[in-house]
Amino acid sequence: MRYEQFIPSKTLLYHLTGLLFRVYITVVVVVSLYSLMWVLEVAGYLDERIIATIWIAIAAMGTVFLVLLIPMYWSSRSKSR
Secondary structure (H helix, E strand, O other): OOHHHHOOOHHHHHHHHHHHHHHHHHHHHHHHHHHHHHHHHHHOOOOHHHHHHHHHHHHHHHHHHHHHHHHHHHHHHOOOO
């Protein structure tokens, strides 16, 4: 049995590291924004109506992203280019 086949290539490791870094940055940004909104609410700078508007806007942006992601995914996988 060749053990070299179980060792990932450097390219794969670079891609995995880049993906994990992007996921980490995304999580840090989301948690930071959520914490900032929470602190502003506790401090009294944001009322419930503004917070509800922000959450609806976040949900709408996520929905638009997912709707646009589907055709982009299928067009990237098509062979007719």
